[in-house]
Every structure is written in C-alpha cells, then in structure tokens.
Ligand SMILES: Cc1cc2nc3c(=O)[nH]c(=O)nc-3n(C[C@H](O)[C@H](O)[C@H](O)COP(=O)(O)OP(=O)(O)OC[C@H]3O[C@@H](n4cnc5c(N)ncnc54)[C@H](O)[C@@H]3O)c2cc1C
C-alpha cells in the first residue's frame with residue numbers, strides 16, 4: 001500500500017539560529033517513526049503546482065506530533081517558505097515515515113558516533129533524544145560542525161550533562177574565545193579521538209551538506225573505519 | 237549551507253519509490269556492474285529535477301534507475317537499459 005499524503009497543521013515554530021527554524025506539526029493518523037527517518041512535505045500552489053521536499057524528523061515518535069528543523073536555502077522553492085512564511089495554523093501535506101536505512105533503534109547496543117554538518121544535526125538529534133528517552137547506556141558521541149557559535153542548533157539541550165553522551169562542537173569560520181582548536185573544516189585529527197572510542201563494531205552516522213558528508217566519509221574510511229559501518233545522508 | 241551539489245541523496249527516493257514498492261527501497265542492496273561498488277540504494281546519487289529522477293552509482297556515475305512521474309503515472313527503468321515499467325500511482 002502506498003503511503004498516504006496526510007494533512008498536517010503547523011502548530012509551532014521556534015528559532016534555532018538566526019535563519020534556521022524548528023517547526024512542530026500535528027499530523028492526525030501518524031503511525032509513528034524511528035529516529036533518523038524523514039518525511040516528504042508537499043506544498044500546492046493556488047494554480048495546482050506542487051513541490052515536494054524531504055525533511056528529517058528531529059524528535060522521536062510522540063503521537064501525532066512531528067518536529068522538523070528547516071534551514072532555508074537562498075532562492076529555494078520550499079525551505080524559505082516553510083522556515084518563515086507558512087502561518088501557524090496552516091496546513092501542508094506530509095508523507096512518511098520514510099527510509100529504514102539511516103535510522104538508530106533503541107535495541108542497538110554498539111557505540112555510536114554522530115557527525116553533523118550544520119542542519120545535518122536534525123536527524124542526529126532525533127537519535128540523541130531517542131537514546132536518552134530509552135535510557136540507553138550505549139556510548140554516544142556527537143561531533144557537530146558549525147560556522148560559529150551563533151549557528152549552533154539545540155544549544156541548551158546539547159549543553160545539558162548526560163553521562164552517556166559526549167558532545168563536541170567544531171567551528172569552521174569563527175571559534176569562540178578560549179577555544180583550543182582554531183576555526184577550520186573537519187580534519188582527520190578531529191575524528192581520531194572519537195574513532196578510538198568506537199570499537200570496530202561501532203556505527204557512524206554522518207549527515208549534512210553533500211560536500212561535508214563526502215569529506216567526512218573519506219576521512220573516516222582513510223582512518224580505517226569499515227565503510228559498512230558508516231551511514232550517510234546528504235541534504236543537498 | 238553554502239555548498240550546492242548537483243545531486244541529492246538516495247534517501248530522497250524513499251517517498252517516490254513508496255508509491256510502487258511495498259518494502260522500503262532505501263535499504264535495497266545494489267552492486268554496480270561497471271565498477272563493482274556495492275551498497276544500499278540510499279547511497280546512490282540522485283539527479284533531478286523532479287519529476288524526472290536518475291539514480292547513479294556514487295563511484296562511477298553508471299545509471300542504476302530512472303523514475304519519471306507524469307500525471308497519474310510513474311515510469312520506472314532499472315539500470316541504464318531502455319524500456320520503462322509504467323505504474324498507475326495517482327487516482
Ligand atoms: C533525506 C533528506 C532529508 C533532508 N532533511 C532536511 C532537514 O531536516 N532540514 C533541511 O533544512 N533540509 C533537509 N533536506 C534538504 C531539503 O530536502 C531541501 O533540499 C532543501 O530544503 C532545499 O529545498 P528548496 O525547495 O528550498 O530549494 P530548491 O528550490 O530545491 O533549490 C534551490 C537552489 O538551492 C540549491 N540547493 C538545494 N538544496 C540545497 C541545500 N540543502 N544546500 C544548499 N543548496 C541547496 C539547489 O541546487 C538550487 O540551486 C533533506 C534532504 C534529504 C534528501
């Protein structure tokens with residue numbers, strides 16, 4: 001049976017950064033989902049023109065509540081509208097949950113390394129939250145690469161101490177005062193300590209812009225990580 | 237996000253292929269007959285624009301599948317071959 005397009009209502013919007021927004025939708029009939037899955041969002045213009053795009057779910061299943069994180073792309077057809085123009089109370093069509101490959105399940109006991117570039121943190125945050133919700137004691141590490149401090153998503157939540165989660169921020173343009181690591185793109189040295197703590201059977205999830213994901217995947221395999229343990233999702 | 241890439245992620249085919257297949261296709265295993273790369277469909281590179289999508293091998297660009305949506309139909313070609321299957325996917 002094809003997955004139906006459901007009508008979902010925007011019930012909340014919050015700022016994550018100066019441009020990125022968290023959107024909360026209410027989708028009656030939603031069947032639930034796994035951390036890492038995405039939905040397709042479809043918009044229909046007055047003249048019948050339709051545009052559909054994929055957006056990751058940022059939080060584990062919670063009844064009919066869906067949380068998205070949208071970073072608007074300049075000149076984009078769908079993302080600027082979702083981020084700032086769709087009025088709270090208005091509806092969009094949503095189809096999902098989609099994708100059973102880029103997911104983390106609470107039964108997974110192996111150590112996990114999450115590598116996020118910019119908005120690629122959205123599906124990885126769903127994994128962090130699902131891990132916390134399941135009170136899983138499996139080791140979780142998150143490396144989040146952002147331009148500067150102002151580009152950090154989920155800042156307060158990721159700053160909260162959690163013995164089973166190790167978070168590291170990498171700044172690519174401007175490191176905050178007092179940082180020991182100079183600003184710059186992800187390097188092999190940034191991944192090395194994390195890979196040491198990941199047993200050979202650990203799983204790595206990488207998500208972000210295509211260039212970032214490809215660089216990270218190359219660095220990981222060059223460092224000896226088995227490609228079969230690396231799962232990637234490129235946002236475009 | 238600043239880097240613009242000509243292709244999108246294989247995971248983006250999950251929705252369009254769910255119109256045709258009963259199982260999640262992003263996990264389907266694929267082996268490239270040209271360069272021998274293997275992996276899930278999720279790892280393929282997908283070129284648009286929608287409604288005409290071409291999924292290619294990430295290693296050598298060989299066409300793995302083509303999906304074209306037109307009115308109520310979805311046309312699917314597997315591999316770089318000619319000839320497409322037509323599915324009625326909208327009422
Ligand atoms: C599986 C999956 C999950 C995704 N999850 C998220 C998510 O959680 N949050 C999120 O914000 N986005 C996510 N994306 C990206 C999203 O689907 C859209 O591609 C993005 O929002 C741009 O759509 P648009 O209609 O605004 O731009 P378009 O009108 O499609 O594109 C406008 C221009 O921007 C370029 N472009 C397109 N996408 C990007 C990009 N990501 N970065 C830079 N340039 C781009 C295009 O080449 C084009 O030139 C995901 C993509 C995939 C495949």
Ligand SMILES: [Zn+2]
Nearest residue numbers: 268271293296
């Ligand atoms: Zn190939």
